[in-house]
Amino acid sequence: MESIDSMRVLKQCRVSPSPASVTQQPASLPLTFFDILWLCNSSVERLFLYPIPHSTVVFTESYLPNLMSSLSLALHHFYPLAGKLRRSPNSPADMYELHYAEDDSVSLTIAETDLDFLHLVGYHDCDSNKLSSLVPRLPKLDDDNRPLLDIQVTLFPDHGIGIGVTVHHVVCDGFNSTHFIKSWATSCKPRGHVSLVPPDPSFDRSVIVDPCDLYSEILGDLNSLIAGKQVLQTVVQSAASNLVHATFTLGPDRIEGLKTLVRSKSLQLLDFRSLLCIPVDLHYQGARIPS
Incomplete structure (x- = not known):
């Protein structure tokens, strides 16, 4: 067994979505x-601790x-999580996509x-480093091969287990990562156990329109902040031990x-009733829209 700090790695494996995940779904x-907005390796981290008094x-x-x-x-329903973040082939260099291939896991x-x-x-209070050791880190690979999900199950013999889940923020936010966890928990329950099954996620990108090309504008701002973000990460890492x-x-x-x-403080700072008497004009692409 390999030792990592206070951890002993018992097994490292890969789990693929159940068969036919993308038969009726787009691969990209x-x-x-x-x-x-979350391209620069931001992640959503979750840690669940369960008392299970059993041996390893x-x-x-x-x-x-x-x-497993x-x-x-x-993952059959959340198959993009098993895929990769990459630059879109045959598209401008600044276009990215989530891509799932049949052998991804x-x-x-x-x-x-x-x-x-x-x-x-x-x-x-508890040492942050101890909790952090129970949550996996997404490996930093090149732009065409960024994994989106990593999971670590840590055993506390005769006491409990910890399940650490790290998902790249670019593929889902906190709400949707919780959606995935609930679906996993539902699938894990014994047969015959009645529970509310979470709805399947939607991958329909056509419902999101971008007439002002906000994508390019946001990406341009991100590129100018990358150097500053690296400096900030260094400062945060240096203080993490405390x-x-x-x-x-x-x-x-x-x-x-x-x-x-x-409620009382908000009423002291701002009289909402006065706002109801103020006429407001809304503007969109220079066209005046009366309120």
């Missing part, structure tokens, strides 16, 4: 101006096969750790109190 999806042997023999097969079923790492599971799930995570619980009374506080 062009990025829109909503997507291109029991988990790998009894739970892991179902976890259900992942394949979920998702990296899945199975690891074991001696970290204190109960400490990590407790309601107190970071902690903390968990807090808010009951219904506290939540309602926060809502009341926000």
Whole structure:
């Protein structure tokens, strides 16, 4: 077994979508101006910790096969996650797309750790590096071969498991990554278990129109910020060793109190009733549209 800090990698494998994923779906999806904002390797990271009091042997023999097969079923509906981000062939150099090929797959790492599971799930501050070690990092490859999803399952023998999911923000945001997780969880449930099945995602790019070519404008701004982003990443990485995570619980009374506080402060700062008396003119491409 290979050691990575406090981790021991038990298995590294790849999981493909179940067969016939793209029979009725496009193999390539062009990025829109909503997507291109996240081109510079931004990622959505999720970590789920579950108490499962079983040994490593029991988990790998009894739970892991179902976890992998259900992942394949979920990827059947979310097949772009198994693909790559690349420059569009036969298109201008600044056009990008999500491309899925038949042999594409998702990296899945199975690891074991001696970290204190109960400490990590407790309601107190926790070393950020310990939690970060449970979440995979997307490898940085060239522009024609960027993976979009990486998953790590970490075993805490006789205590629990951690499932870390990292997805490139260019393929989906937090809402849609949660959609994928829910679909995976539904596929993982035993047969006969009644649950609400999440709807399939939509890949119809025709509903997003870009008459003002915002795509090119946003991409141009991103290119000018790349150098600054690299400097910012260096500063953040240098300070990462001093970071902690903390968990807090808010009951219904506290939540309602926060809502009341926000409402009262907003009314003090801005009288919304006065806005209703102000005529507003909306403009689109120079054409005046009366409100």
